Amino acid sequence: MEVIRRNTEYAIRALVHLAANREAVASAWEIAGSQDVPVEFLQKILQKFVKRGIVDSHRGAQGGFSLAKEPGEVTLLEVVETMQGKLAMNRCFLGRDGCPRSPNCPLKQNWLRMEEQIASHMAGITLQDLVDQVRESSRFEVRGERQ
Amino acid sequence: MEVIRRNTEYAIRALVHLAANREAVASAWEIAGSQDVPVEFLQKILQKFVKRGIVDSHRGAQGGFSLAKEPGEVTLLEVVETMQGKLAMNRCFLGRDGCPRSPNCPLKQNWLRMEEQIASHMAGITLQDLVDQVRESSRFEVRGERQ
DNA sequence: CTATTTAAGACTATTATAGTCCTGTATTAG
DNA sequence: CTAATACAGGACTATAATAGTCTTAAATAG
Numbered sequence: 398m399e400v401i402r403r404n405t406e407y408a409i410r411a412l413v414h415l416a417a418n419r420e421a422v423a424s425a426w427e428i429a430g431s432q433d434v435p436v437e438f439l440q441k442i443l444q445k446f447v448k449r450g451i452v453d454s455h456r457g458a459q460g461g462f463s464l465a466k467e468p469g470e471v472t473l474l475e476v477v478e479t480m481q482g483k484l485a486m487n488r489c490f491l492g493r494d495g496c497p498r499s500p501n502c503p504l505k506q507n508w509l510r511m512e513e514q515i516a517s518h519m520a521g522i523t524l525q526d527l528v529d530q531v532r533e534s535s536r537f538e539v540r541g542e543r544q
Numbered sequence: 545m546e547v548i549r550r551n552t553e554y555a556i557r558a559l560v561h562l563a564a565n566r567e568a569v570a571s572a573w574e575i576a577g578s579q580d581v582p583v584e585f586l587q588k589i590l591q592k593f594v595k596r597g598i599v600d601s602h603r604g605a606q607g608g609f610s611l612a613k614e615p616g617e618v619t620l621l622e623v624v625e626t627m628q629g630k631l632a633m634n635r636c637f638l639g640r641d642g643c644p645r646s647p648n649c650p651l652k653q654n655w656l657r658m659e660e661q662i663a664s665h666m667a668g669i670t671l672q673d674l675v676d677q678v679r680e681s682s683r684f685e686v687r688g689e690r691q
Numbered sequence: 692c693t694a695t696t697t698a699a700g701a702c703t704a705t706t707a708t709a710g711t712c713c714t715g716t717a718t719t720a721g
Numbered sequence: 722c723t724a725a726t727a728c729a730g731g732a733c734t735a736t737a738a739t740a741g742t743c744t745t746a747a748a749t750a751g
Contacts, residue, residue: 398547398549398628398629398630398631398632399632399633399634399635400545400547400631400632400633400634401633401634401655402545402708402709403708403709404708404709406634409651413650424726424727424728425727425728426727435709435710435711437710437711437712438709438710438711440727440728440729441710441729441730443728444728444729444730447728447729454727454728454729455717455718455727455728456716456717456718456719456726456727456728456729457717457718457719457720457725457726457727457728458718458719458720458724458725458726458727459718459719459720459726459727460717460718460719460726460727460728461727461728462728473654481545482545483545484545484547485545485546485547486546486547486548487546487547487548487553488546503560503673503674503675503677503678503681504556504620504674507620507665507669508548510665511661511662511665511666514658514661514662514665515658515661515662518654518657518658518661519658522654526650527650527651528650530650531650534650549739549740550739550740551739551740571695571696571697572696572697573696582740582741582742584741584742584743585740585741585742587696587697587698588699588741590697591697591698591699594697594698601696601697601698602696602697602748602749603695603696603697603698603747603748603749604694604695604696604697604747604748604749604750605693605694605695605696605749605750605751606695606696606749606750606751607695607696607697607748607749607750608696608697609697
């Protein structure tokens with residue numbers, strides 16, 4: 398099973414790109430190219446972040462997208478939830494109006510605790526952290542490759 | 545997003561049923577009825593646990609299924625993994641043979657840590673725990689309902 | 692022998708995700 | 722003012738994953 402969806406992964410990569418080139422305005426086309434994402438799809442994705450106020454958009458020639466906040470202030474949790482909503486271990490399905498077993502469901506509390514664990518873990522990671530880590534590791538790579 | 549799938553939920557309920565009526569052999573039909581699960585579908589599900597040695601099956605008249613292990617020895621993790629495989633936050637998709645960004649992927653370690661957290665949480669819960677919790681909470685209910 | 696019940700695989704239906712396309716509107720360079 | 726650029730948004734299609742059904746075979750209790 399897979400928790401993080403494709404478009405969420407795309408979103409993260411795009412935002413890391415924006416965070417790395419802070420100040421600059423990058424077009425969807427440019428981002429898509431550098432991050433291996435279908436352009437039209439990426440546009441859709443970025444729109445969600447614009448609505449959430451995480452990304453600014455600039456129409457017209459020389460337009461594009463830029464981060465609306467400091468990279469240190471955008472958490473992975475926000476990004477993931479923007480794309481796929483609140484992560485749930487299990488919203489109980491049976492029963493039209495909520496799970497009929499709900500009162501004595503032995504798992505509810507456990508699922509909730511796991512959800513909280515993941516959420517708080519994600520809330521502790523910011524775009525800035527990701528940018529830093531990428532820089533760190535690519536420094537090694539470049540050194541290695543230079544002869 | 546939803547981590548636990550429908551059939552996994554069915555599986556858990558079925559196993560809790562078997563754990564609660566330890567020793568007894570219950571037919572798929574009986575379990576399905578008491579747990580609101582489509583019978584044929586449940587059969588498919590139980591087969592997986594038979595193969596894993598978690599459930600014993602008994603063919604023929606008066607046959608059915610029974611737990612092959614002590615309820616305290618079957619963990620939620622085993623159950624979930626039997627149904628949906630190892631839980632992954634994100635197996636990176638791009639690239640035929642693994643993610644090309646892998647070397648400097650800023651998230652890999654984070655995803656792994658989260659996966660471990662969830663897995664160890666689930667490994668700490670057994671069918672016995674679930675049965676106990678159900679008994680606990682239904683005691684209240686019965687009391688409440690008896691006028 | 693016959694009812695019952697699991698085993699197993701093929702098949703279908705439904706839903707979720709991924710991806711495309713088209714039309715419109717704002718912006719800006721010239 | 723105009724043409725080119727680039728986002729906005731909705732409709733549409735494709736693909737894949739999940740859920741669920743059906744059919745035939747094999748085992749076993751009585």
